[in-house]
Amino acid sequence: MVAYSLIVNSISKSFLTAENMFDILKSSSIMGVMAIGAFIVMLSGGIDISFPAIATVSMYVTVRILERFNGNLFLAFAMASVFGIMFGCVNALLVYYFNIPTLIVTLGTSSIFHGSMLSIARIPHIYTVPGYFFEFSKKYIFSWVNGEGVTIGLSTMTCTMLIIAILTWLLLHYTMLGRGIYAIGGNLEAAKRAGFNIMKIQFFVYSYIGFLSGIASILYVSLVRHVHPFNLMGMLLDVIAAVVLGGASLAGGSGTVLGTMLGVGMIYFIKNSLILMKIPSYWDPVVIGLIIIVSTGINAYRKILGRSGVKIIEA
Amino acid sequence: MKLKSILSGKRPAITYSKNMTFIIVLIVVFVVLSILQPTKFLSSTNLQQMAFQIPEFGVLALAMMVAMLSGGIDLSIIAVTNLAGIIAAIVLLSLSYPESLDLSMLLKGIMAEEAAVTELALQPPTGLKMFIIILATISVAIGIAGVCGLLNGVLVSVIRIPPILATLGTMKLYEGISLVITKGSPITNFPKPFLFIGSGTISVIPVPMIIFIVCVAAVSMFLNRTRLGFSIYAVGENSIAARFSGLKNTNVLIKTYLVTGLLAGVATILIISRVDSVKVGYGSSFLLQAVLVVILGGVSYLGGIGNVAGVVLGIFILRAISSGFNIIGFSNHFRNVIWGSMLVFVTIINYIIPKIAERLRFKTHSADM
Numbered sequence: 001m002v003a004y005s006l007i008v009n010s011i012s013k014s015f016l017t018a019e020n021m022f023d024i025l026k027s028s029s030i031m032g033v034m035a036i037g038a039f040i041v042m043l044s045g046g047i048d049i050s051f052p053a054i055a056t057v058s059m060y061v062t063v064r065i066l067e068r069f070n071g072n073l074f075l076a077f078a079m080a081s082v083f084g085i086m087f088g089c090v091n092a093l094l095v096y097y098f099n100i101p102t103l104i105v106t107l108g109t110s111s112i113f114h115g116s117m118l119s120i121a122r123i124p125h126i127y128t129v130p131g132y133f134f135e136f137s138k139k140y141i142f143s144w145v146n147g148e149g150v151t152i153g154l155s156t157m158t159c160t161m162l163i164i165a166i167l168t169w170l171l172l173h174y175t176m177l178g179r180g181i182y183a184i185g186g187n188l189e190a191a192k193r194a195g196f197n198i199m200k201i202q203f204f205v206y207s208y209i210g211f212l213s214g215i216a217s218i219l220y221v222s223l224v225r226h227v228h229p230f231n232l233m234g235m236l237l238d239v240i241a242a243v244v245l246g247g248a249s250l251a252g253g254s255g256t257v258l259g260t261m262l263g264v265g266m267i268y269f270i271k272n273s274l275i276l277m278k279i280p281s282y283w284d285p286v287v288i289g290l291i292i293i294v295s296t297g298i299n300a301y302r303k304i305l306g307r308s309g310v311k312i313i314e315a
Numbered sequence: 316m317k318l319k320s321i322l323s324g325k326r327p328a329i330t331y332s333k334n335m336t337f338i339i340v341l342i343v344v345f346v347v348l349s350i351l352q353p354t355k356f357l358s359s360t361n362l363q364q365m366a367f368q369i370p371e372f373g374v375l376a377l378a379m380m381v382a383m384l385s386g387g388i389d390l391s392i393i394a395v396t397n398l399a400g401i402i403a404a405i406v407l408l409s410l411s412y413p414e415s416l417d418l419s420m421l422l423k424g425i426m427a428e429e430a431a432v433t434e435l436a437l438q439p440p441t442g443l444k445m446f447i448i449i450l451a452t453i454s455v456a457i458g459i460a461g462v463c464g465l466l467n468g469v470l471v472s473v474i475r476i477p478p479i480l481a482t483l484g485t486m487k488l489y490e491g492i493s494l495v496i497t498k499g500s501p502i503t504n505f506p507k508p509f510l511f512i513g514s515g516t517i518s519v520i521p522v523p524m525i526i527f528i529v530c531v532a533a534v535s536m537f538l539n540r541t542r543l544g545f546s547i548y549a550v551g552e553n554s555i556a557a558r559f560s561g562l563k564n565t566n567v568l569i570k571t572y573l574v575t576g577l578l579a580g581v582a583t584i585l586i587i588s589r590v591d592s593v594k595v596g597y598g599s600s601f602l603l604q605a606v607l608v609v610i611l612g613g614v615s616y617l618g619g620i621g622n623v624a625g626v627v628l629g630i631f632i633l634r635a636i637s638s639g640f641n642i643i644g645f646s647n648h649f650r651n652v653i654w655g656s657m658l659v660f661v662t663i664i665n666y667i668i669p670k671i672a673e674r675l676r677f678k679t680h681s682a683d684m
Binding site for chain 1: 388470474475476477479480481483484485486487488489490491492494495498499603606610616646648649650651652654655656658659662663666667
């Protein structure tokens with residue numbers, strides 16, 4: 001990664017500047033928050049592809065309500081997360097009680113959530129977002145002004161992401177619930193026999209990703225300043241790519257929060273460097289696709305090499 | 316041969332009852348729609364339109380089915396369809412109008428090309444030459460799709476990436492390549508003879524329907540009468556057992572995804588020759604529907620269980636409902652809600668029915684005691 005950034009810097013001088021680095025951190029915070037949620041689901045052995053839909057719907061409903069009534073930023077975060085948790089519980093209900101594969105559940109619920117919003121809402125775009133939303137993304141925890149008069153600093157958005165990451169890490173490593181998530185991802189049956197409450201854990205996992213999608217959606221509104229019904233939907237693959245790139249295994253039970261954050265950083269790093277190297281954005285999906293294939297490929301292939309002794313049984 | 320007899324001996328008993336339910340559902344859907352909208356639903360234009368729309372979606376669903384039978388899933392079929400379609404369209408146009416359309420002009424998109432075709436009043440070649448060009452186009456489309464499928468197969472079986480991730484990655488990759496080639500603009504204005512494949516009729520039967528029937532027959536023969544077909548079922552049902560009974564799983568999986576790719580290639584031809592254009596992202600709503608229809612058709616997402624007849628009936632049901640919605644005037648978004656609910660609902664039913672059946676059996680069993 002260091003080598004890569006040096007190469008990019010030799011092509012475009014503006015890459016390795018503090019300004020660009022903090023910019024990457026700021027713009028990656030939305031994806032970072034979502035990626036932590038997606039990571040937790042993958043850790044528990046599932047996959048959730050409905051979180052962009054959850055984020056879009058909770059974003060829309062929250063902003064629509066707050067547009068009518070007076071509110072503040074705290075209320076916005078609270079409402080969006082409550083909506084997110086509700087949608088997450090629907091997923092958890094289906095996954096736990098009917099034992100449906102998570103991909104199929106969330107494929108279904110994703111189109112249910114997003115489709116209902118689009119068919120009920122007559123105008124799915126909102127441009128009249130209350131002012132306190134933007135204030136949030138403009139604030140900095142600390143900042144300075146560089147020679148050209150541009151403010152550089154650690155944005156509150158980045159901070160939100162970092163706080164969530166640290167809390168999630170603590171949760172995963174120091175609570176029974178967190179160890180339970182690792183356990184059901186590693187081996188569901190073993191976790192059940194060991195006395196973990198599977199229902200509680202699964203409900204937690206899916207409402208947690210719902211909660212984080214709610215948070216991410218408000219971050220998105222505050223950065224972009226309008227509500228668009230399709231933009232967030234396009235983030236699905238990038239988020240999953242980031243999580244997989246960060247070393248989480250689709251089979252569950254392995255991966256770290258730090259890895260996920262590095263994965264998100266890597267994706268934004270590459271996207272940003274493509275822009276600075278003046279490569280047309282048509283190449284974005286090609287690069288992302290290659291990254292997914294290569295990174296999952298390396299992981300999978302390493303597993304084969306490591307276990308060549310039991311290869312016959314594995315196949 | 317032993318494997319064959321075991322598998323074929325076991326399957327019909329399970330699927331027979333399921334297919335009967337599908338036929339009943341299909342009849343109910345037809346009757347309800349005919350009662351609700353008698354003039355519109357049963358009109359010949361609507362029926363003919365359905366006959367044109369079923370094949371392209373149907374072939375994609377068959378492709379998805381083959382992948383799911385092996386215990387995997389192929390999320391890249393739509394992207395493969397688009398990529399193969401775009402390259403085939405470029406081949407078709409540059410062969411048909413060699414004198415005035417250079418490649419760069421073609422890639423600039425629809426406007427330049429439309430102007431060229433109408434202003435210069437270009438005539439595509441006729442007779443045998445056109446036939447050869449069309450043949451070349453078809454083989455390019457199927458070839459490209461086959462190569463894409465082969466890559467999926469290698470990633471899934473040799474490198475052993477989980478199928479969801481491998482095909483998610485290749486989906487993005489193929490989509491990206493199509494985007495790089497076309498820059499997002501559509502390619503249109505195919506020569507008339509080519510359009511016959513997708514929109515012509517032989518007496519009253521649409522050509523795509525004939526192709527679809529051929530595909531259904533071929534896939535059904537392939538799954539039930541060939542060694543590879545049985546191997547796919549065996550690998551899907553229990554890959555370790557298949558391995559120990561002497562199957563080369565790696566080979567089987569590569570060929571599975573190759574077949575999926577080839578079918579996506581056939582779908583490409585049907586799509587681009589019906590709508591007379593090709594564009595990145597065309598048909599992306601088919602992905603959800605294809606998974607839905609395969610599961611609706613009784614294929615197990617764990618692999619190994621399911622047959623062509625169930626999926627074909629599922630396709631007809633889905634299309635009938637879809638065109639019913641069209642007539643009633645539901646929006647696209649609302650249709651998505653219904654597909655999603657159906658997907659969840661059908662999987663729930665598939666989960667509950669065996670449980671109930673087991674409980675009943677247990678009850679009668681204990682009563683006997």
